Amino acid sequence: MSENILEVNNLKKYFPITKGKEKGLSVKAVDDISFSIKRGETLALVGESGSGKSTTAYNVIGMYSATAGQIIFKDEPISNNIKERPLRLRKEIQMVFQDPGTTLNPRRIVKDILSLPLKIHKLVDKKDPVGQIVRLLEEVELPMEYLFKTPLALGGGERQMLAVARALSTNPDLIVLDEPTSALDVSIQAKIINMLLRLQKDYDLSYLFITLDLSLVRNFATRVAIMYLGKIAEIAPTEIFFSDPEHPYTKMLLSAIPVISEKEEEVKHAKVTPKGEIPSPVNVPKGCSFNTRCPLAFDRCFVEDPVMKEVASDHQVRCHLVEERRQS
Numbered sequence: 217m218s219e220n221i222l223e224v225n226n227l228k229k230y231f232p233i234t235k236g237k238e239k240g241l242s243v244k245a246v247d248d249i250s251f252s253i254k255r256g257e258t259l260a261l262v263g264e265s266g267s268g269k270s271t272t273a274y275n276v277i278g279m280y281s282a283t284a285g286q287i288i289f290k291d292e293p294i295s296n297n298i299k300e301r302p303l304r305l306r307k308e309i310q311m312v313f314q315d316p317g318t319t320l321n322p323r324r325i326v327k328d329i330l331s332l333p334l335k336i337h338k339l340v341d342k343k344d345p346v347g348q349i350v351r352l353l354e355e356v357e358l359p360m361e362y363l364f365k366t367p368l369a370l371g372g373g374e375r376q377m378l379a380v381a382r383a384l385s386t387n388p389d390l391i392v393l394d395e396p397t398s399a400l401d402v403s404i405q406a407k408i409i410n411m412l413l414r415l416q417k418d419y420d421l422s423y424l425f426i427t428l429d430l431s432l433v434r435n436f437a438t439r440v441a442i443m444y445l446g447k448i449a450e451i452a453p454t455e456i457f458f459s460d461p462e463h464p465y466t467k468m469l470l471s472a473i474p475v476i477s478e479k480e481e482e483v484k485h486a487k488v489t490p491k492g493e494i495p496s497p498v499n500v501p502k503g504c505s506f507n508t509r510c511p512l513a514f515d516r517c518f519v520e521d522p523v524m525k526e527v528a529s530d531h532q533v534r535c536h537l538v539e540e541r542r543q544s
Contacts, residue, residue, distance in 0.1 A: 218291050221390055221422045222253040222276070227285035229271050233498065243497045245271040247446035248285070250524070253390070258416070258423040260433045260454075262469070263443035266497065269426045272443070273392045276424060277311045290389065307337045310383035314395040316375040320367040326353070326378060327363045333385045356381040356411060373404035377411070384415065394426045409436055430473050434458060439530070442466050445497055445505040448524070452531040462533040464510050504536065512537055 227249050230242040246268045253259045261269045274280045275296075276287060282296035289309065295301050313319045320329060330349045334340045341348040350360045356377040367375050376396060383391050393412070397405040409432065415421060425437055433440055433454065440457040442449045442465060450463040461467050468490050490509040495501055501508050507517040516536045524532045525539055533539075 219254050220252040220288075221255045221290055222424070223250075223286075223288040224252070224272075224276065225250050225286040225288070227272065227275060227287065228283040229268075229275055229280055230283045238498055241498050244446045244500060245497060246275065247500075249443070249446075249448045251441050251448065251451060253422050253424060254438070255389075255422055256416070256420050257438035258425050258436060260425045260427055260437035260440045261443060262427055262430060262433060262440060264428070264494065266445075266494065267443040268446040268497075269443050270394055273311070273394050273424060273426050277309055277392055278305065303337070307386040308388050309390045309392070310386060310388040311392040311394065312376070312379050312383050312396045314398055316379040317367065317372075320375060320378060320382075322366060322368050325364050325366055326358075329367075329378065330382055330385055333382060337386050339386065352381045352385055355384060355415065357407075373400050373408065376400065376404075376408055380408075380411070380415070384419070387419075388421070390422045390424065392424045392426070395428065397432065398428065405432070412436075430469060442469065445495065445500055447505060448534065449506065450531075450533045450535075451524075452528075456528070456531055462527055462531075462538045463535050464512050464537070465506050516540075 227246055228244075229246040230244050232242050233239055249272065251259065261272060263269045271280065275282050278298040278301050281298050285296070287294050287296070289305070294305060327346070327349055330352055331340070331345070334348070346363075349363065353360060353362060358374060358377055358381070362370070362374075367378065370378065380396075396412075397408050400408065412423070413436065416423060425433075427433065437454050439451065439453050441451040442463065444465050450457075450461065450466045452461070457466070458470065461470055489511065491511060492508050495505070495508055501518075503519050504510070504513070504517040504522055507513040510517065514537070520536065522534045522536045522539065524534045526532050527538065527542060
């Protein structure tokens with residue numbers, strides 16, 4: 217059995233444009249990316265809005281059908297066509313969305329929300345069905361008194377805890393977390409993150425963590441992958457990612473992390489100031505997609521699209537500058 221619970225190989229997701237001046241073209245939301253997630257680890261997929269990270273997550277769970285590429289889950293290739301995926305994959309791969317308010321039925325009580333996936337997957341404890349729901353609430357630190365409340369009666373953090381309990385109810389192996397704390401207060405963010413870390417340890421869960429917030433990644437993720445315009449720029453273990461980044465885009469993101477002490481300022485990376493704006497995913501620049509913003513771009517960057525190269529153990533970078541520097 218492979219140590220990887222998930223492998224994504226050369227994944228593409230294009231959205232054809234059917235109206236307007238750009239009719240006939242496609243939005244290249246995800247453009248030929250590959251990564252893996254080991255059993256029991258967290259891979260953080262980081263990038264600015266529009267980078268393709270959420271689209272990647274939706275392909276993994278089957279909300280979107282991939283344009284091309286292969287997804288392997290527990291050593292088994294799974295179909296890019298969501299209609300052909302077996303029901304058990306919905307049990308084994310769960311998702312927690314950014315806004316639980318849009319994914320929890322506001323008219324159902326908590327008891328019914330948590331009972332539904334158990335019924336669908338035939339996991340109901342017939343001897344003690346209510347006790348089963350109470351135990352799920354306890355796992356996410358919600359009291360049993362919430363059984364008969366609706367999501368409208370809960371706070372934002374409590375709704376997200378309920379969403380985590382629903383994902384946990386089917387005993388999944390992989391949970392996709394799509395910016396699960398971005399809409400919450402900082403104190404609630406910390407509570408959710410600590411809870412997710414505890415659940416990961418208790419249930420040997422693997423996480424694909426989608427986020428914009430690099431400050432959350434340092435203490436939560438095992439490895440980090442940076443996306444830009446539908447492509448992965450760099451993948452590295454978290455410690456290496458923060459201490460020895462290679463890609464100019466990674467350095468740009470790290471230098472923008474706010475600091476609150478002189479000690480943090482001393483270890484902060486030198487500021488990298490990007491040029492211009494993010495190009496349209498419909499008209500991606502020729503060569504490296506980051507060339508219009510990279511202050512270090514040279515001639516090769518404008519004509520040849522770089523490929524991922526391993527620069528150290530488990531550390532890959534897609535950059536001509538890094539490649540040539542290491543060859544010289």
